Amino acid sequence: MPKEWACGACTCFNPMGAKKCGICETPAPPMEDIIAEHKEKLNAERKQRGEVVVESKAEVVPLHMKRLSMLQSDLRHMISHEQRLKLLAEIAEKKAREEKEAAEKAALKAEEEAKHAKEQEKKVQTDNLNQGLLALNND
Ligand SMILES: [Zn+2]
Secondary structure (H helix, E strand, O other), X not given: OOOEEEOOOOOOEEEOOOOEOOOOOOEOOOHHHHHHHHHHHHHHHHHHOOXXXXXXXXXXXXXXHHHHHHHHHHHHHHHHHHHHHHHHHHHHHHHHHHHHXXXXXXXXXXXXXXXXXXXXXXXXXXXXXXXXHHHHHHO
């Protein structure tokens, strides 16, 4: 049994238990592919050592199946990439919305403060006027 599998997208090695690549999050290939690839590698090593390797036909994965599996992996990778982009866009949108709300709140507060200041000013003017009238009446 192989101890690790090579990511088809970034070629990084991941432990057998990993369901997706630790680097690029590409899902692990099917177990049969990992085992077949491992056997191929072992056979290649044996051949290099000059050992006679008997390859049983059942173990050889047909080329079209390999291509199909690669396409499936590419597709999964593309989808996860698209989902990540969508998520990032949603986060940016939410942040922009929050910033806009905060700006609107600040503007509203400033407006209220200005209104309050104006009312205060009017009150002072009225008080002054009343005091003036009172002074006139007392004369
Ligand atoms: Zn990877």
